[in-house]
Amino acid sequence: MLSTMQDEQLSLATLLRYASTFQGDSHVSTWTGDGVRTQTYREIGQDAARLANALRDLGIGVGDRVGTFMWNNNEHMVAYIAVPAMGAVLHALNIRLFPEQLVYVANHAEDRVVIVDGSLVPMFNQYLPNLRTVRHVIVANGDVATVQAPEGVTVHAYAELLAAQPDSYDFPVIDERSAAGMCYTSGTTGDPKGVVYSHRSNWLHAMQVISPNGMGFTAADTVLAIVPLFHANAWGIPYAALMSGANVLMPDRFLQPAPLLQMMEQARPTFAAAVPTIWGGVLAALQAQPQDISYLRTCVVGGAAVPPSMMRAFEERHHVKLLHAWGMTETSPLGSVGHPPAGSEGEEAWAYRYTQGRFPAGVQARLVGDDGSVLPNDGEALGELEVKGPWITGSYYSPSGGEVDPDKFHDGWLRTGDVGKISPNGYLTLVDRSKxxxxxxxxxxxxxxxxxxxxxxxxxxxxxxxxxxxxxxxxxxxxxxxxxxxxxxxxxxxxxxxxxxxxxxxxxxxxxxxxxxxxxxxxxxxxxxxxxxxxxxxxxxxxxx
Amino acid sequence: MLSTMQDEQLSLATLLRYASTFQGDSHVSTWTGDGVRTQTYREIGQDAARLANALRDLGIGVGDRVGTFMWNNNEHMVAYIAVPAMGAVLHALNIRLFPEQLVYVANHAEDRVVIVDGSLVPMFNQYLPNLRTVRHVIVANGDVATVQAPEGVTVHAYAELLAAQPDSYDFPVIDERSAAGMCYTSGTTGDPKGVVYSHRSNWLHAMQVISPNGMGFTAADTVLAIVPLFHANAWGIPYAALMSGANVLMPDRFLQPAPLLQMMEQARPTFAAAVPTIWGGVLAALQAQPQDISYLRTCVVGGAAVPPSMMRAFEERHHVKLLHAWGMTETSPLGSVGHPPAGSEGEEAWAYRYTQGRFPAGVQARLVGDDGSVLPNDGEALGELEVKGPWITGSYYSPSGGEVDPDKFHDGWLRTGDVGKISPNGYLTLVDRSKxxxxxxxxxxxxxxxxxxxxxxxxxxxxxxxxxxxxxxxxxxxxxxxxxxxxxxxxxxxxxxxxxxxxxxxxxxxxxxxxxxxxxxxxxxxxxxxxxxxxxxxxxxxxxx
Structure with a gap:
């Protein structure tokens, strides 16, 4: 029996339209070194339309890859939503990859256009001659003359390109299973492997991010996005912010503790996301020069486990909750989040918070032993974590259609390569990488x-x-x-x-x-x-x- | 370009599996008149498996309709999840329909089995001879001997039926667009019209219910579900509770202010959902006999507008927030929710709370004038509200496949029949029914x-x-x-x-x-x-x- 429901596609263009109208007063700000430059979502929406028009004029169509080589800033946010909304595919290049890896992923993804921050042009110039499919470079916040473009590559200034375009765009209706973005793993073995997110997976993942058992941020929050937009799908923050109307604070290239604390003092974020190293630096800086950061209610931390002592120091000294999350590029990335269970208090709650967190309903998780058998979630048995769900990848990207690393998948489950245990109430504790x-x-x-x-x-x-x-x-x-x-x-x-x-x-x-x-x-x-x-x-x- | 994401179906069986394992300690309780009887989600999961086995033995397969004629209680919750999880279709019959309407909808939906509460058997006996497709009646909390079954109808006792079955069931993988449940509108014109929810629509809707801009409840909440499970898809509460791990308190047939206040005093719900009439009665009862109900943080109210004076009285006298929501059977039902915008305070926030609320990203909304033109969302223009989205119906159920009331749909949008205005920031104020x-x-x-x-x-x-x-x-x-x-x-x-x-x-x-x-x-x-x-x-x- 079929339902009578509308077959409405879960597309990222709906988030752009929503944020730029009903949440049009919320905003994205970028730290400039001594202040912020701010755009409302209404303006972000206009710039997204201008960028989409410009990219179409450069020949970008549905399914074409558009790379970014950028810090976290307003222009990167505009690209993050404009590119998939128009049906093209966002490929945020990880500026920290080894040179040969960077060249490999841009060629493998066949990026046609790359948007580059002015401050990153010197680094990008080293790679550009080897990027075989790139035809256009767009320089944001910089000087086009600094780009050493090989023959066949045209260089454009972001601001001028957009200024010449209308501020509306008829974003197409896209099948929700179409590609929206790509991210490559920085695996230690072999070539980086590509994950292709769909409109559907990003939309559902954004619902999970804003859920109270995810990150739970709302239009009342200002989210400091320290995690790079080129890292693991930006932890889903751009799309979750558009979906919820949360404000976003972008640190641009100012990632040291001193400027982070300075921008925090000025913009007073209520939520932040970064890897543990960043928080270690911030904690040390706060010890050297105390500052009230209690406006920050939650910092989500992923990528590696935070030492318990650091979690306690933040909470006890600064009234800031560090929240563990586990995930990977292959999982969009939100897998489990370390909210303690209802009713737990004191040391019991702390013990839960030190784990990698609890799985939400959208992420099925199981442990598999050496012999391929499924182990019990009894908080004792150690096995490789396998996960399944609508925002988990089912394969790696292959331009030729062949299988890449098929042994990373097992009966429709992703083998995470992480070894750990799962408690009966769904908390994950990792102990190692399986290799x-x-x-x-x-x-x-x-x-x-x-x-x-x-x-x-x-x-x-x-x-x-x-x-x-x-x-x-x-x-x-x-x-x-x-x-x-x-x-x-x-x-x-x-x-x-x-x-x-x-x-x-x-x-x-x-x-x-x-x-x-x-x-x-x-x-x-x-x-x-x-x-x-x-x-x-x-x-x-x-x-x- | 296709994504590499898993094509995991959004099915309600995932919610059952999730709640009965990782949220297995949360529970559903039913008021008995002087206390509660409680089952954990682990036990609900076992009973759901037993019911699925029993229904299969009665010949129920994928797509078959199973009716309920029940109050809100544990057994109704079990049916709510077991029936769709096994691939059958839940049809919660509205016990308050006029007799001819009740008979019409059960025949129109072709209900094969009906689960009936013992206390409702006398009423059900009046309809049963006219229910043409019903072959089995299952009596919960009552005496099978009270059922006056016509020839060809077999009567079963719920408890005995389940006791004979194993507590596990291999729930099938279901296409997410398959029917999960049905609800009929109690329209004032013509025959009631059926809406068929899908697994997908209920799953996405549950994500919206637990979102902070929806109802926002979590595993730390106990939700008092006063809204009948047979009314407008139970406002999505059963599936949202399973998804979040929230506890549920069911009032059974005790819907007067005195027993409601008594069960609240004992179970201390943090969240409640009901139509305004209920809250009016509760407020009057509290005035007659004061009682601290401040454990209740939010009451979501829908179905009709709450008078501002009642909202203020609850907040000022009892520290309980009444939260307006707008929706209808056709919208699953969550459309807009009256959270005031971030930063608004005092009278400004109150003015927002008196509206029908703000639309979330998943519900597109527009106003259409008498001449079919789309009107601006300027907070002034009055038009008929049209909505669109993955949990909005695109048609009415027709056993023959013909179109039912096609003029309720307009270019893929549902015409709600409500007339109102929308502010630039997405708040709906209704002024009338279009007719x-x-x-x-x-x-x-x-x-x-x-x-x-x-x-x-x-x-x-x-x-x-x-x-x-x-x-x-x-x-x-x-x-x-x-x-x-x-x-x-x-x-x-x-x-x-x-x-x-x-x-x-x-x-x-x-x-x-x-x-x-x-x-x-x-x-x-x-x-x-x-x-x-x-x-x-x-x-x-x-x-x-």
Whole structure:
């Protein structure tokens, strides 16, 4: 039996129309270094129409990719909504990728136009000669003359381009399953892989972001979007802001604690989103120079776990709630959010807040063991997290239509590569990446737990743990230690230090001392290189009895 | 370009699975007259599986209609989710329909099974012989022997039926556009018309209900669902509760102010939903016998406008916020909700709260004039409200596939039949039903405004205003007055009383005095009958110079 409901498509153009009319007085502001420049959503809507008209004049049609190489600012927000609303596909290029990765993703996505911030032109000039499909470069907030354009590439000034266009556009009705945007993973193995978000997935994800069990922001909020718009679909913030009418504060290139605190003082955001590193810096700056930031009610934190001490310091010293969220580029990214359950208080609530959070109804989650069997959500069993839902990717983008990394998918579920446990009431606790977990005698040892514990030793500056082959146990942990300058510690001493916190069979016998842990482009431990160093005999391993 | 996202269907089975696992400790309670009987969502999930198994054994398959003839209670909640989750279609029968309407809708929907509350069996027995497609009656909370079943109808006891079944069910994957539930309008003209909700529309609507710009309730809330589950898709509360993990308090048949206040005192709901009449009764009861109800933060009110004085009384005396919402059976029903805009305070905020509320991004709204042209949302222009969106109906149910009332739809928009204005920031103010608005000399006069104003006169008990034909002006208002017993008032005096509030051309010259205003089954003014009385000369009309 069919329903009688309208077959209305969930398209991003509806969010643009909504925000620029019924929420037309809300606004987006960009920090300029000593103040803000502000546009209402009504004006954002007019600029979005102008940009859509301009892009159409440059030959951009439905399905064509438009890249951005930009900081978080008003112009980036305009592109974020104008490009999908007109039926084209937004590809926000991650300016922090290694050069060869940046060139790879722009060519792989076949970006036709790239909008570039003036301050990023010098960096972009290095890549431009290798971008095979780019025909037009649009410079926002900068000088077109600085672009070193190869033959066949035309350079335009954003402001002039828009000024020449009408401020309305007849945004087409788009099938909700059409592409709206792309994001590439900055995976440590192989080439970056592309995820193509649809209008539908972004629309549903925005509903989840504004839901009280998501980020829960409303038109009464001002959201400080520190998370880059080029990172993991901007955590869904641009579309959720348009849907809810929330104001947005954009930091542009001013991402150090001092300017962040300065713009906060002026614009008084009620909500903010950033990775833990940012919050660590802000906390230290506040310690050096105290400032009231209690107007900020919630900071959502993702990308990595925040140390409990940092969560407590923010709450106790500054009355600001840090809210854990788990997600990835492949999940749009909102997966789980660390709101404690109703009625929990004190230490019980804190224990929930330290987890990666609870899954909402739209994200199905399960744990799968080494043998492919589904494990119970009993808060004990460790397995690889698999997720499923309308804003979770079902494949990676392939221009040729072939399958990319099909082993990342399992019976219609995304294999996240994260290992953890799920409590009966739906809270996720991650312990490792599946490729880093150590499989010893049929049991799993968390490399992250060992690293965190051993880094608590005063002589240890950094520690990375990898699994190395073992005839009897399959794998055993090898701990690579970077000592604090001038400090000393023997493996025996470090193992004794770990002993009270781990089962005996989990305690590592293999140790090595290194001068630094190899890192990826985004600063994560590069365990692949560490494993290669071990394999080729570069590391001197001490094995305890 | 296609997206890579999973094509996950928005199905109600996901909500059942979610609530019964990750929100398994939340609960549904039913008032028994002196206490509550409670089931956790885990237990609701088990009963839903048992009911699905039982219905399958009775021959119910995908698309078959299952009726309910029930109060709001745990068993009704189980049916609300079990029936669509198994792919069948829930048809909650409105026990307050006129007998011929009730029989009409059950036959029109072709209900195969009806679940009936024991206390409603005597009423149901009157209809059962005329229900042509019903083969099974399931009695909840009652005695099967009381059912007078015609030949071919089998009667079952709910508790025994479920006890014989396993507590798990392999809920099928359903296309999200499949029917999930049906609701009939109790229109004053012609036969009731059926709206068929889909899994998709109910899922999206639930997201809107839990959104902060909808009802915004969470797992920390206990929602007192006074609005009947058989009325306008239960305002979306059952599915929103499952999606959010909110607890639900069901009043069963105890809908008078005294038991409502008693169950509130015991279960301390934080959120409630009901029509204005209920709140009027509760307010009066509280005045007679004061009681602290400040645990209740928000009461959503729909179906008719709440008088400002009642909103103020609740807030000022009881610290309870009454929240206006506008919607109809055809809109799932959440259309607009009366949250004042961010930053508004005092009288400005009150003025917004008296409106029918603001539209969310998922509901497109426009005003259309008499000539079919779209009017501006300037807060001044009056037109018929048309709406569009993924939880708005696009047609009425027709078993034969033919069109029902196609003039209720206009270029893909639903014509609501409501006349009003929309402010630039998206707030709706209704002034009339389109069939009741008086079209005089190319301008519209609100019958409701005239009624409200004249009812402020101390001699007037009730007043209904209709348009009557006029050669020169097309239509002119006729005011039908029911005087307070023993009171007197001349038409001249009443017109003078209206004069300061209306333009001169709006002041009515035609008056009639009647003993009562004819009413519909749900207690609304039946202006169709009043117009018929005028047309056949039954009314004595006094026409002023």
């Amino acid at each position: 880093d977990v150590i499989k010893s005698g049929g049991e799993w040892i968390s490399s992250v737990d060992l690293e965190n514990a051993v880094m608590g030793h005063p002589a240890v500056a950094e520690a990375a743990v990898i699994g190395i082959p073992d005839e009897k146990w399959d794998e055993r942990p090898l701990v690579a230690i970077v000592l604090v300058e001038g400090a000393e510690a023997k493996p025996e001493e470090l193992r004794d230090f770990l002993a009270p916190k781990f089962a005996k069979w989990q305690l590592p016998e293999h140790w090595t001392f290194i001068t630094e842990v190899p890192k990826t482009s985004v600063g994560k431990f590069d365990k692949k290189r560490l494993r290669a160093q071990h394999a080729d005999g570069t590391l001197t391993v001490i094995t305890l009895a | 009741d608005v008086i079209k005089s000399g190319g301008e519209w006069i609100s019958s409701v405004d005239l009624e409200n104003a004249v009812m402020g006169h101390p001699a007037v008990a009730e007043a209904a205003v209709i348009g009557i034909p006029d050669e020169k002006w097309d239509e002119r208002p006729l005011v039908a007055i029911v005087l307070v017993e023993g009171a007197e008032a001349k038409p001249e005096e009443l017109r003078d009383f209206l004069a300061p509030k209306f333009a001169k051309w709006q002041l009515p010259e035609h008056w009639t005095f009647i003993t009562e205003v004819p009413k519909t089954s749900v207690g609304k003014f039946d202006k169709k009958r009043l117009r018929a009385q005028h047309a056949d000369g039954t009314l004595t009309v006094i026409t002023l110079a």
